Amino acid sequence: MSAAARTVPPPAALRQTLTLAWRNLVQIKHNPMELVDLSVQPIMFLLLFTYVFGGAISGSTGDYLQFALPGLIAQNMLFATLTTAVGLNVDIHKGVFDRLRSLPIARSAPLAGRIVADTLKQAWAFALFLGLGLVLGFRIETGAAGVLGALALLLVCALTLSWTSVLIGLKAADVEKVQLFAFSVMLPLTFTSNAFVPGETMPGWLRRWVEINPVSHLSDALRGLLTGGPVAGPAVTSLLWAAGVAALCAPLSVRAFRNRA
Amino acid sequence: MTYAIQAEGLVKRYGATTALDGVDLTAETGRVLGVLGPNGAGKTTAVRVLATLTRPDAGRATVGGFDVVRQAHQARSLIGLTGQSAGVDEALTGTENLIMIGRLLGLSRPAARARAAELLAGFDLTEAADRAAKTYSGGMRRRLDLAAGLVGRPRVLFLDEPTTGLDPRSRTGLWEVVRGLRRDGVTVLLTTQYLEEADQLADDLVLFDHGRIIARGAPDELKAATGGQVLEVRPVDGDRLDLVVKVLREVLGAVPETANGLVTAVLSDPAAVPAIVRRLDDLGVVAAELTLRRSSLDEVFLALTGHRAEPEAAA
Structure with a gap:
């Protein structure tokens, strides 16, 4: 065989990635419950936060929704990146991952296919938040460009943070460990930000953390893009954070990936 | 005589554990090589190295003449992998699992669909074709797994403990499939803990224990060897x-x-x-x-190693 046949040409690699993305999405067709699983957390959080905390925090549910929806979108995105970890972990333990690796396909295709599918799921959750938010009284004060900007920022952050998820998926002993990570790291991380509550009422030490917390910056950037206000500063800070996390996790993931081999 | 699989001096360590400790083995083209040994003997690690999933720490191996490390991509285009080391996507239907693999191997959509239907029929899965694999019985799942390994018409098939945990009827069904593949000229490397299985299917045998090959030969030769x-x-x-x-x-x-x-x-x-x-x-x-x-292979194993090959509950 010629040397050219040794590696997979880019068009074939792309087709393989799309085939594997299809594989992750076609499950929804058989099991519509998966779409419900995907949607239930956004809907529940949106309703609970708006109607339970809204009045107490902002004086009215309408004002609170205006403040909290971008934060809820940011929080949900972080949790949703873990679907990549869960899916990867299941594939590894069920032997699907090794089956794929034994095929003459691009080495990147199994991971890339999963990430493409999970990114589409992220877009779905964004649309769901925005749609339901509008029904509940959320007002977009920027316009189509703002909404598209928010979606783009969200997806770029999600893609970058997928590296964290890949690392967790490769390293976690089982799916329960991934869920434990979600609750012990992601939950406090998102709550100690300004995603749901402005930092002003918090004690000084916590407020200082809230101002550092990348979730605050992402929430602020999304607020700017959807309801007006400064965008560039918080958006750049969010992207720098995401890039920093990826710079740390990507090499570790690649190493974990190699060590499995 | 040509060898579909050739390995020399394979070594693989996982931390302090030496899974493979200098393994040489060859499988002649068109024959069934049985790799027999107890759990943890290194059988699965050997399959993983030969199927390009794991890099050996030392030694080299070729499949169909292609080096499993340096020419892994070419080697992969010749092999099929099923059993312990590979799985099916349980959320997908039988058809979708096979179409996915066909598409990944470069078949067109209609060709992938046709190949899936052909394999499902061959493995008596047509009725279950459009059900999610998670609803399959153990035997059905193994058959789908085997079908998945055959989509690309491999010349070398790795069957890693294909019948572990199966009921006797499903087991004999799988044996028939292996015999059929052998008739079609496919080289098969079969790992098993079951001596009867090795005895039934293998043309040649290697016995693994603690990451080493402790005996090799035709089943009859090995049985005669304990005299x-x-x-x-x-x-x-x-x-x-x-x-x-x-x-x-x-x-x-x-x-x-x-x-x-x-x-x-x-x-x-x-x-x-x-x-x-x-x-x-x-x-x-x-x-x-x-x-x-x-004497049965179990007794051969006992004579050679001082312990039995089969786990307590398996026989």
Whole structure:
């Protein structure tokens, strides 16, 4: 065989990635419950936060929704990146991952296919938040460009943070460990930000953390893009954070990936 | 003679554990090589190295002439992998699992669909084709797994413990499939903990223990190598087991084994059989079963390693 046949040409690699993305999405067709699983957390959080905390925090549910929806979108995105970890972990333990690796396909295709599918799921959750938010009284004060900007920022952050998820998926002993990570790291991380509550009422030490917390910056950037206000500063800070996390996790993931081999 | 699989001096360590400790093996094209050994002997690691999933720490191996490390992509285009090391996507239907693999292997959509239908029919899965694989029985799932390994018409097939945990009927069904593949000229490397399976299917055998190959040859050669035959006696009356043991010990000069009402002893001289029968007759012991057979691979394994190959519950 010629040397050219040794590696997979880019068009074939792309087709393989799309085939594997299809594989992750076609499950929804058989099991519509998966779409419900995907949607239930956004809907529940949106309703609970708006109607339970809204009045107490902002004086009215309408004002609170205006403040909290971008934060809820940011929080949900972080949790949703873990679907990549869960899916990867299941594939590894069920032997699907090794089956794929034994095929003459691009080495990147199994991971890339999963990430493409999970990114589409992220877009779905964004649309769901925005749609339901509008029904509940959320007002977009920027316009189509703002909404598209928010979606783009969200997806770029999600893609970058997928590296964290890949690392967790490769390293976690089982799916329960991934869920434990979600609750012990992601939950406090998102709550100690300004995603749901402005930092002003918090004690000084916590407020200082809230101002550092990348979730605050992402929430602020999304607020700017959807309801007006400064965008560039918080958006750049969010992207720098995401890039920093990826710079740390990507090499570790690649190493974990190699060590499995 | 050409070799579909050739490995020399394979070493693989996981931390302090040495999974492969210098393994040389060859599989002749078109034959079934059985890799036999207890759990943890290194069988699966060997398959993972040969199927390009794991890099060896030392040594080299080729599949169909392609180096499994440096020419992994070419090697992958020749192999199929099923069993312990590979799985199916349980959320997808049988058809979708096979179409996915067909598409990944570069088949067009209609070609992938046709190949899936053909394989599902061949494995008696047509009725279950459009159900999610998680609803399949254990036997059906293994058949789908095997079908998934065959989508690309591999020239070399790795079957990693394909029947572990299967009921006897599903097991014999899979054996038939392996025989069919062999007839089609596919080289098969089969790992198993079951001596009967190796005996039934393998043309050549290697015995693994602690990451090394401790014996190799045709099943008959290996059985002959321990030099003996085995006498089994089952008395009609279970209370008389002790008497049977006593007789065998006296005639053969060795302590026989007793399990499940069956007394088993290794016999180096077949002439001892009439003497044993006469003694049992004199004592009025009626045998429900009295068999003389060549030693099984389990006994070969025991003779070579001092422990049995099969796990307690498996036999």
